[in-house]
Amino acid sequence: MSALIEAEDLVRVYATRQGLFGRAVPVRAVDGVSLRVARGETLGIVGESGSGKSTLGRMLLGVDPAQGGVVRFDGAPLPDKGTPAWRALRARLQMVYQDPLAALDRRLPIARQIREPLDIHARGDDAARRARVAELMQSVGLRADQAGRYPHELSGGQRQRVVIARALACAPELLVCDEPVSALDVSIQAQVVNLLRGLRGENGLAMVFISHDLKVVRNLCDRVAVMYLGRIVEEGPVERLFAAPRHPYTRALISSVPDPGQPLKGRIILQGEPPNPAKRPPGCAFYPRCPQASGICRAELPQMRATGQGCRAACHHLDGADPVPQAA
Template structure:
């Protein structure tokens, strides 16, 4: 990995303890199981996967909102400070999270202008007057009017609320933005507005972005690189243009094929059998093997390593040959 990456995560593991009943035996659920990734400034890493694949947990680990059970996150070359220390608090202004549901992320009883200025107050940026000016600049930057600062969240539409959440997230000029399903709750015609907004902000400010979503079309559109997660692990990572044109991992292939493309019959698509597996009952070997049509005996026994398979592409599958090191 090059030193130019803003954030680097190596071997991240997050284990949660779950109990069946009050006195039941504790089982350890590995929500994230050995994730290694990095994001450079001005680029976007898309993280896709089904529910329970650990993509949101990965986002929270990247931000340092939760401490990894194993592994390490490095932000700007330095290890992430321990949670709730002063050094950790100072870092908050440099990294922000955009949530899925803007109505839940905003306080209904507080005018949006006050909410956007809250991070500025917390991090004591500038004078009172400067903060007020900054709020107005931010609202304009995300396509809201200055006079809307006095409005309450319920007076705005869904798209406008998400703009407020984004304005608040960029208030402290963060270097890293983690967007967790930021457009999933929005209507199609509004989605494009918000995506374009995120792209413009990234271009103007050089923000590094991790974009978590289950919507492959949106991820394709916004990301430079894409990581596909399955049951807590990254199974394939590649430049966005390559991964959707020529997916290598059988799971990625099924995922790409499951996106209904107008005009192609359902018959020609790969329809995966079975349910997304439960992280608490992880299959042996390759976690995907019970749903994989190409699985062999080796897949049931041996966990495939996440290796470089082509220049700039990595995959974890026994059936995708690793790039030979000699050439």
């Protein structure tokens, strides 16, 4: 299946200041990431907070320009941010944000905000735009009488539906969802996930779904990429990766998913915290917390290797690590 969007060796470095008068220190938020998403496919990106997931999502849209590597959409490099070509392409690339209240203008009724992309990209006449807004509201489960309401008059789940409707206004081909259900309670999370699944089936959407909730990722995604400190450490079809994770970090993540029957069965407790991104250890960044770490892990950065059946991982000890299925 041909790739709709493809990233190759993406790098994004931020400068952070240590202390009030300290010098600027470079932090590699995304460090050599390569991935691809096929048309109609959903790729989940998971990892701890600070692993670079959200930065990577913005880079795929060109909102955060890459300082190294390239993003190709539909076979062509992504235009530079702010150019007319980039603005025109944004009709085909949209984002759903984590905090819907922050993503919406509190001074405008929701119908006007859903219509805004149609006005920006000059899609149809006034009647067609009004009809499209009504269609979008219905498709995401909002009532017609809610069109004149303001964001603060809606629940969190309803606001997220407004954000999704606005993102779908111009019928995009790719939707990047950055933690779209993390701020919602469990019942509303399920509604939004089911909504996204249904919209994907109806519209043939490709999605990049960024989340720390592995159960949601397993329920929604076709493939999953695991990030740790700016790099992808394992990737593969979701059921195969959950059944037999090969990287020690992936094993620990999957073991943390609660099992109602036996909550502590197979739980792997990682020691310590992720390293300071401004002071990355040499070699594998995971080695200070890895139970399999050896001398080569401290000295040499592992490269991604095929592990069979569409899976790949970056670990020096793949040949000696037996894939043990984990409960999820």
